[in-house]
Amino acid sequence: MTNPIVGITEKQLTAISKYLSFVLRHKPDAIGLKLDSCGWASIDELVDKTTEHPLTAELVDLVAETNDKQRFAINSNRTKIRANQGHSIDVDLALTPLIPPEKLLHGTAERFCASIQEQGLSKGNRHHVHLTESKTVAASVGSRYGKLKVLEIDSKKMHEQGFIFYRSANNVWLVDNVPTEFIHWHIS
Ligand code: HQG
Numbered sequence: 433m434t435n436p437i438v439g440i441t442e443k444q445l446t447a448i449s450k451y452l453s454f455v456l457r458h459k460p461d462a463i464g465l466k467l468d469s470c471g472w473a474s475i476d477e478l479v480d481k482t483t484e485h486p487l488t489a490e491l492v493d494l495v496a497e498t499n500d501k502q503r504f505a506i507n508s509n510r511t512k513i514r515a516n517q518g519h520s521i522d523v524d525l526a527l528t529p530l531i532p533p534e535k536l537l538h539g540t541a542e543r544f545c546a547s548i549q550e551q552g553l554s555k556g557n558r559h560h561v562h563l564t565e566s567k568t569v570a571a572s573v574g575s576r577y578g579k580l581k582v583l584e585i586d587s588k589k590m591h592e593q594g595f596i597f598y599r600s601a602n603n604v605w606l607v608d609n610v611p612t613e614f615i616h617w618h619i620s
Contacts, residue, residue: 440491448485448495452478453503456515471514471523475506478513497531505529508594527606532587532597536563536605539574542581545617553583553610560598560606563587584616 455478460467463481467473479487492513496504505528506513516528538553538561553561563585564570574580590607591597598606 440494444485445495445498448487448491449499449503451482451485452492452495452513453515456504456513457519458521460521467514467521467523469524470526471519471521472507472512473514475511475513502530506531508591508596527598529596530599532563532591532599532605532607533565534586534588536565536585536587537567537570538563538583538585538610539570539572540581540583541574541576541578543578545581548583548615549612549617552612552615553585555609560608561610563605563607563610565603565605585610586614586616590614 455463455465456467456471456473460473463478463483465473465478465481475489475492478492479489489510493506493510496506496513503516504513505516507529514523514528516530540548540553555561562573564573567582570582571580574582587597587605587607590610595607
């Protein structure tokens with residue numbers, strides 16, 4: 433199968449993914465690549481120093497985005513890449529910026545909606561606004577505060593505009609805030 437975006441096969445994508453895992457998790461030295469203390473490498477530098485695959489920045493993006501286990505993270509301005517886990521070299525991962533799905537959900541109560549419509553979703557006392565892929569989770573979170581309202585968030589658009597998303601170990605998506613223009617009100 434050939435990928436229409438860059439004309440590359442799934443098999444080649446897998447080979448590049450394995451190569452990136454090797455370089456970013458274990459042996460950046462093998463190609464003379466420098467990682468920072470959090471494991472990030474410059475995509476330009478990675479592309480420049482790679483000789484065994486026909487690597488481009490677009491291809492790095494594609495591999496990171498399509499990887500079955502989301503092994504890689506790309507920063508918000510798409511200049512850096514790192515492996516999300518599995519390192520044998522010493523890096524400090526903390527929370528990993530991730531590419532979010534196209535839409536995420538936020539469960540809230542109807543009584544908060546006028547304020548949310550005005551100010552967007554804010555994190556309040558928490559470190560982040562909490563979002564989920566699961567309608568069931570959104571419903572149970574929102575129902576804690578009154579009559580349920582589930583909001584749909586344009587997370588892909590937010591990501592494209594530079595918002596940084598994280599996903600906790602238990603699959604809660606986290607973002608600093610959600611301005612109103614990314615919120616859809618039509619569901620539930
Ligand atoms: C609302 C639980 C007015 C927001 C769950 C929410 C979750 C606004 C409430 C995690 C607003 C805050 C978080 C605005 C947001 N005006 N209301 N501008 N912006 N709100 O509990 O998302 O048990 O702090 O919609 O599973 O409900 O803590 O946030 O209704 O993942 O581990 O203000 O808490 O996990 O409520 O829940 P919360 P949340 P834990």
